[in-house]
Amino acid sequence: MEFPVEVALAQLVPVLPAGPDWWYEIKLDGHRTIMWRTADSVRLQARSGREVTSAWMDIALAGMELPPGVVLDGEAVVVVDGRISFEAAQSRAASGPARARKLSEAHPALYIVWDALAVPSVDLRGRPYTERRQALLDVLGDLPRPTPIQAVSATDDLEVAQAWYDTLQDTGVEGVVAKLGSSAYRAGRSSSWRKIRHAETVDVDVLGYTGPAAHPHALAVRVPDGRVVLSQRLGALLAAQAAAWADASPASGRARTGAGEAYSAVASGLVAEALAGTTRHGVVTIKRFR
Known part of the structure; x- marks a missing residue:
């Protein structure tokens, strides 16, 4: 590998599926992260494929306790005042190494x-979910305690899910994955x-921006269609976050939307959440970045 x-992705549906072969996991509000335990270090990968080890050095260090050759998929989350905070995770992910270290201390x-x-x-990857789940529990069961690396809660009981x-929801749980x-x-x-x-949003792939890179x-x-x-x-906050992304992912040229509007194209794999009711009419309201 x-x-x-x-990464594998889930389809957004209105209700949980039912049946004897379905398993359910709590969906947390954080940053999708792949952990690679190499022969001599740990590398962390974002959903887009970008390396993000420096932003999450505390969990990377904990990953050194894993056997070399282990690759895990999960969510980097930050708890503030007893609640999972996407905003805190977003701040960490957008930080340079020095600021990320200060944030991790708090x-x-x-x-x-x-x-x-x-x-x-x-x-x-070709094995069934149930087999991969058991392998996950076996690997994490050998980690020294305490550890920030934990298995997500899972059940095959629809009522529990x-x-x-x-x-x-009030604890920062975003939903459930089946x-x-x-x-x-x-x-x-x-x-x-x-x-x-819970949030009535859809994921949209960010392909570029209009305006200057310093303030899109x-x-x-x-x-989705x-x-x-x-x-x-x-808004000001999203524009600042988009500027940090644009700075790290220089434009590859100019492109046009289906309506002919020009924009600076970027091949970065960035994903944003947009209000679900807006995309049907071609007017997209960005809520936040993933």
């Missing part, structure tokens, strides 16, 4: 793991992984 790996990160992609000398969804017990780990979006979440005005995004459109004008 070569770095970076293309609020150490947790790495909540839901999949084992590899164990020493074995690629598990629904109770998680109904009662845990996975077929027989499913392999396949890159991209698959119907064998499904998710429900709007984003060019691909919405495949159209490329411009977002509404970004």
Whole structure:
């Protein structure tokens, strides 16, 4: 398996699927992170494929306790005042090494793991979810305690999963992910992984921006039906976050939306959440970045 790996994604659905082969996991509000335990170090990968080790050095150091050859998929989360804070995770992910270190001292990160992609000398991606889950529990069970690396809560009981969804939102739980017990780990979006979440948002792929890189005005995004459109004008906070992204991912040229609007194209894999009701009409309101 070569770095970076293309991650598996869940389809957004309105209700949890039911059936004898479905398993359910708590969906936390953090940053998707792949942990690679190499022969002599740990590397962390974002969903986009970008290396993010320096932003999450506290969990990278904890990962040194894993056997070389282990590759895990999960979520880097930050707890503030007893609640999972996406804003704190976002701040950490957007920080340079010095600031990330200061933030980690105030609020150490947790790495909540839901999949084992590899164990020493074995690629598990083609194995069923239930087998990968057991391999994950075995690997994490050997870690010294305490550790910030923890397995996500999972159940095959639909009523338990629904109770998680109904009662845990105030703790920062975003929703629930359902996975077929027989499913392999396949890159991209698959119907064998499904998710429900409280926020009425959809994921959009960010393809570029308008305006100067130091202060983007709007984003060019691909919405779920495949159209490329411009977002509404970004607010100050989102514009600052987009500027940091644009600075780290220089534009590769100019491109146009389906309506002919020009934008600076960037091939970065950045994902944003947009209000679900806006994308149907070609007017996209960005809520936050993933």
